[in-house]
Amino acid sequence: MGYTIGQVAKKTGLSVHTLRYYEKEGLLPFIKKNSADLRVFSDSDLGWLELIECLKATGLHLKGIKQYIDWYIEGDSTLQQRLDMFKQQKIRVEQQMAELQKHMNKINYKIELYTQAVKDGTLHPEKETA
Amino acid sequence: MGYTIGQVAKKTGLSVHTLRYYEKEGLLPFIKKNSADLRVFSDSDLGWLELIECLKATGLHLKGIKQYIDWYIEGDSTLQQRLDMFKQQKIRVEQQMAELQKHMNKINYKIELYTQAVKDGTLHPEKETA
């Protein structure tokens, strides 16, 4: 229930530099410091890091994540904005999934093409535009 | 069957700057120049741009895309490398899809949470780590 920055770095795969950078950017406003001025991460902070990772991986920039956290801090008056943000993010993820499926189809086609080409020892039809 | 850089920019949504940059980086080695030194893009070049987009969107850096194009230029002796690259890329896309599904689940949970919170006018349980 209390982790050092090094422990959190190991747990999350982020570097200690990145964790400090996130804090500086206002993405981790709930971290405490102990008497020796060392950061003490709680389980809740780990939860925030997971959420940051989720929003980042789905295309939100740190600025957008900060906006969400600022809304969170502001309290119940921003519930609608936060809901809207998640709804917007859901739409993005759906688009990303559709895009990814299209890319997968193209890659599968290439794998077929090149599997045959390796068998033949040559790539004949050059269907690069497929 | 012959497009100016401006026409290709409109078609693809890339800027003319980006297209020139891609060429400079060796990603478009098949583009011709006409007598006035203007680039002439062919349909095949548009196909290459689609492939570049596909590889970029699935996590390959321009350097990796260049590697593929260099292999392509090198000819049949690199068929196996190119096949391996596409297989590797397929694995990446599968991972990305799984990740994206996890993120979608988290976002859906948040949408439920905040939909209820907006109804209630307040967010009680603070299940940020869910």
Added chain:
DNA sequence: GCTTGACCTAGAGTGTGCTCTAAGTTCTAA
């Protein structure tokens, strides 16, 4: 013949997200 617009090259500048360095403090353990 002159303006406009699209193109050209070379190279500088920008935004994002880290990543590292320097100089210093604090804790642990031999």
Added chain:
DNA sequence: TTAGAACTTAGAGCACACTCTAGGTCAAGC
């Protein structure tokens, strides 16, 4: 009590992928 590891801040540096600027060419239309 002293070495070493882990932490601190402030700020510089870096990689990537653009993005823009300056200065110039060229073709078409008024």
